[in-house]
Amino acid sequence: MKKIYLTSVSEAFAEYPKNLLLWNYWDHEHVVGTHFLHYRKVKILYEDEKVCYSEREAKMPFIPFYLNEKSLAVLENENRMISWHSAIFDLIRLKQIFQFEEVGQKCKVIRSDFLEVPNFLSFLQPMFNKIMKKWFIEVWNEDMPMRERRFKVWKLGFKDFKGVDYINDKNLNKNINVSRPYALKLPLPKITKIKDEGSFRKFKKSKHLGYGL
Numbered sequence: 001m002k003k004i005y006l007t008s009v010s011e012a013f014a015e016y017p018k019n020l021l022l023w024n025y026w027d028h029e030h031v032v033g034t035h036f037l038h039y040r041k042v043k044i045l046y047e048d049e050k051v052c053y054s055e056r057e058a059k060m061p062f063i064p065f066y067l068n069e070k071s072l073a074v075l076e077n078e079n080r081m082i083s084w085h086s087a088i089f090d091l092i093r094l095k096q097i098f099q100f101e102e103v104g105q106k107c108k109v110i111r112s113d114f115l116e117v118p119n120f121l122s123f124l125q126p127m128f129n130k131i132m133k134k135w136f137i138e139v140w141n142e143d144m145p146m147r148e149r150r151f152k153v154w155k156l157g158f159k160d161f162k163g164v165d166y167i168n169d170k171n172l173n174k175n176i177n178v179s180r181p182y183a184l185k186l187p188l189p190k191i192t193k194i195k196d197e198g199s200f201r202k203f204k205k206s207k208h209l210g211y212g213l
């Protein structure tokens with residue numbers, strides 16, 4: 001049967017560096033917490049500095065049930081990330097390309113979506129476009145508070161979770177460079193069992209207390 005792609009393109013601009021946005025996309029543990037309306041489980045099957053292969057239970061806008069999906073994300077280069085999603089015995093196959101365009105300490109993200117479907121389902125194109133644009137904006141808005149917090153802490157001089165030197169030791173001068181580049185090292189350290197049992201949602205109605213520890 002002839003296959004075609006339903007497509008959608010969404011974009012948004014953030015007042016944060018590209019590496020901070022990449023940190024956010026590669027911080028898989030926040031997904032069941034911050035995005036609890038869309039995800040209820042994430043389990044990482046494999047991860048390294050460029051690749052993450054995971055199982056997810058996801059709920060898309062206008063679709064009243066969760067889909068079990070397998071997801072492979074690849075950081076092709078520092079400006080481009082690709083993810084492939086497969087659900088319902090590979091009947092649903094979605095490819096997403098994320099392009100990051102950084103200017104100074106700010107960054108635009110462009111996400112292109114491609115859903116492979118049989119030709120006779122081409123009439124679903126307007127609905128697919130609507131679903132994916134709604135999904136992008138909802139998830140983007142849910143991510144903004146943690147991005148903002150992260151950037152504030154970075155500008156205060158964050159290095160690691162041992163604390164900030166000049167706050168721990170009053171004898172040290174507050175000598176920080178607020179415009180230092182945001183550092184990113186993948187894969188990110190984990191605090192949950194996301195690689196063993198998976199990360200589940202514990203507090204159903206909190207955007208901030210959802211991490212399955």
Ligand SMILES: [Fe+2]
Nearest residue numbers: 024034035143
């Ligand atoms: Fe997120």
